[in-house]
Amino acid sequence: MGLLERLKQDVLVGDGAMGTLLYERGIEQQCFEEVNLSHPEEIISIHTEYLLAGADVIQTNTYAANRLKLSKYGLEDKTAEINRRAVALAKQAAENRAFVVGTVGGIRRFQMEESTINEIEEALTEQIIVLIDEGVDGLLFETFYDLEEALLVTSIAKKHSSLPVIMNISLGDISVMSGGIHAASAFDQLTEAGADIVGLNCRMGPAHMLRSFEEIPIPTDQFLAVYPNASLPDYRDGRFFYSSNPDYFATMTEKFIDQGVRLIGGCCGTTPEHIKAIANAARTRVPVYEKKLKVAIRQPLASDRPARKDEKLSEIVKKRSSIIVELDPPKKLNVSKFMQGAKALKDAGIDALTLADNSLASPRVDNLALGTMVKEQIGARPLVHLTCRDRNLIGLQSHLMGLHTLGLHDVLTITGDPTKIGDFPGASSVYDLASYQLISMIKQLNEGLSFSGKELGEKADFTVGAAFNPNVKYIDKAVKRLEKKIESGADYFMSQPVYDINQLKAIYDETKHLDQPIYIGIMPIVSSRNAEFLHNEVPGIKLTSGIREVMAKHEGDSESSKQEGLAIAKELVDAACEWFNGIYLITPFMHYDLTVTLSEYIKERTNVIKHSN
Template sequence: MSFLEKLNNQILIADGAMGTLLYSYGTDCCFEELNISQPGQIQNIHKAYIDAGADVIQTNTYAANYLKLQRYGLEDSVKEINSAAVRNAKKAAQNNAYVLGTVGGNRGVKPDSVSIEELKRSFREQLYCLLLEGVDGLLLETFYDLEELETILTIARKETKLPIIAQVSLQEPGILQNQTPVNEALTRLEGLGADVIGLNCRLGPHHMLLALEQIELPKHAFLSAYPNASLPAYTDGKFHYEGDADYFRQSAQSFRTQGVRLLGGCCGTTPEHIRAFSEELKNSVPVTEKVVKLKPKKIVVEPSAVKREFAPLQEIVKERPSVIVELDPPRKLDTSKFFEGAKALKEAGIDSITLADNSLATVRISNESLGYLVKQELAMRPLIHIACRDRNIIGLQSHLMGLHTLGLNDVLAITGDPARVGDFPGASSVYDVSSFELIQMIKQLNEGLSFSGKDLGQKTDFSIAAAFNPNVRSLEKAVKRLEKKIHFGADYFISQPVFSEEKLIEIYENTKHLDAPIYIGLMPLLNSKNAEFLHNEVPGIKIADSIRERMAVLNDNPIQAAREGIAITKSLIDAALDLFNGIYLITPFLRYELTAELAIYARQRAEELRGNIIYAENTI
């Protein structure tokens, strides 16, 4: 009897986790490569699940695609690994279980981490390898991104008439991360030709059953569920799961009641969990009707309860010339000089004080805490830099929610310098997301949705700046990055410091088509050593030879060198204000008196050039 014919009349039990068992045995490497180097171990795990009552087993090929195997240098072994995996599963099954060729999702919680074209190429290669070895069907599992799953399901349905199981993974019981209700997502998969549709991974039995309560019985397909054993724990450097088999036994009938016809296990499950399902559901009759108890609620998100106290900078700089100044948080706990500088800059009439996020990976006082004090005590607008380097997705969202709660609405999303350049070169650089993805996630918060798609109850009101490095070989490519950042949601740009009038003109000519305004970065040089260090050692900064020569002439006169640095910056302000409304001054080594002087000069020059424009007072 065929796989689908059996599902039409009975509940089939699938196997559980492969990686969990290999990990528990001390194998912490590329699990898919073990199909070749340790075939006996893989076959024994398959046999253990069959002996426990599994009617269906899956090949050890979850990550056996080009994109994932290249992490281990095994991208040229796709065919060899997948072919061996199918042979191992068939040898273990001995016609006593159906063998499904498994294909896992690639995108995870970062939808734009891999392009659709890359996914198509990688999937086709793995698909053909599995089909050539004669699997009984395909299992597409652990897909957080619906677009990815729909794309490869469409390809698979065109290439084979074999049964296809398509399973999504949820971070929240009722919805996918792109806010698609789970019932709608599964209906779409059925419409694309999936024979079995369902859920796997991330959720244990409790939350997976809550999700299934929102899912109607398919019109033509069957329902599947592969819950995790529990939430993972982390002890002594190792992950482990606490869920026991009795808990699975207790939930088995509930899965049947929700219409599940194919029931297996995912992360943390073992043959004992599968045995519990098998023994509890042996000879059970599948349900053909069910009541959908919980319809997904339409999300109605309230506007932010935190009042925005300053107009967004992108609106200000579109209307009139605007000056913002970066003042780095101190590396030591004494903040007196920092606040002296902040007060001087306020008196200079700047529109915002910007606070870097451990620039150059050097540890400084939290810019969030200083930003809040600047706002509360000095009534100034803080612009908070957010680097992807130091926080994972959990930390980034928590940080942004905290900024919203404090009323700090202006942020600059940056990738951040790698940890190895800073105080602790052995520290980890997280980089869960890039600056592009961070911008997109902040925009999602502005819609009242968390990074995972969960309703936050309120919309944030972030104004999002993005970084622009014009000091590159190909300015055209840099501008393409700006266009991409605008697409992801950037409101305006702040550039790395520019040190020549020619570069300013080049920037203008290449960016004048953009709708998003640009704050041009300018930084006063202190002396020749400062200029050479910036030019040769700091990423993203290049200084014209003519300016380095001017500073070198004054190498033995530090006071005159600093004045020359001011004079150079003033001439660049003149040139920049002819082309741009935004000036971004960077304070070197807390020498705030320099940027305060330059800010005053920029305001005066703007008034002269723009016809005595009246600047708004920088007060709440």
């Protein structure tokens, strides 16, 4: 009798964790799937313990045995061997006493190095075919946070075999996947794609998963599964620990069965003792076919939040000439000169004052604090940079929630310079997200959903700028990156400084098809040394030989150097204004007098053109 036939009449018991159990028992290799080759006896021993505990279904030790994940350990060429050995070990332990399912883990999370969907398809197809060829009784897909990836892998499995497919997704919050997709909706889409068993696994313990199942109907032609974590993890002395609570699992097994679940196992932190408790409880029960569905009462998103009074920068620049000026937060605690500069720029009529986020990886006064001061004390509009380098997902969302609470709605997303170039070269660079992923997450906040998919009670109202580096050999490739950011939700772009008039025209020609406006970066040069540093040492900035030669003639005379740099900047402004409404002035070394002068110059120039027309 096959797996699906058994589920029609019985509640079946899955096995528990493999990786955390190996870890607990002192197997500390970085890649637990490699243990199939180096310590096969350990794998057989764990399978056997789960079988003796009462498991009807055991998984191959292949969760991360795909080419993409194995490549992190230099094991990509052993992909097929690791998967084949895993199936052989599970079958050897099972001795036809239990079903052996080939396990495939999800790849997509939120990380910056996230693979493309095509790369994922190739890697998972390769793994799935090996597992099928080795004669597994079914395929178990687990820990899929991304619905697109889950649907893809389900279709791959159905394309290559008629084996039963178990698809376990992982939730960002109770009942919802990332993006706010309700678990019931995800299950419907997955069963339509061909999944025979749909369920939940990982991240949550039994209590939160039970609350999710209370909102999920019992399917008529498919089955439900659940593989909860043992508990929330604890961290002590450099190691993770999970609570040992087998009796609790027995109680929760009864409740899962009442919700219509047919296959019950365990995920992170669960042990043979947990599976024994599940089995003892499940053996006394028969499947449940009907239940009263709990309808979650979700509060509507607040609609009485005051509307933004300011027009969006992305709309302003479509109508008229618009100026954004960057003034770097200071590295020291005294902010008086910064505030003086901010006021002078406000008086010069700029549209927004943009504040970098620890530029060049050096700590500065927090731009959220200064942005709030600029708004409240000066009345200027702050545009806050947000780097992916310094904060993990938790910190990024918290920071954005703080910006929203303070009414700071304009942000610029950037990847951020690596820490090795800054004051603390040994500091960690987080990079949980790439900038385009952060854009997408911010747009999700605008829908009232957290990064995990949890409802936030009201919608944010961020306008999101994105960085553009045109100082590359092939500008068409840089434009492709812009298009990717537009797909993620970017509202407008701010470019790195440009120092070549011909390049300005080239940028216009390559980007004129885009609906999203571009603020062209102009940064005055203050000395020959400054010019050489920018050209030779700052990533993403190149100066023409003519500009460097002109600045070299003024070497040693700081005042004439500044005036020459200002004249060059005005020429660039004149050229940029022929093709772009937006100018992004970058203040060098707190010389805000230069950007004040340029702001006034742009205003005067714009008025002259307006009146002449």
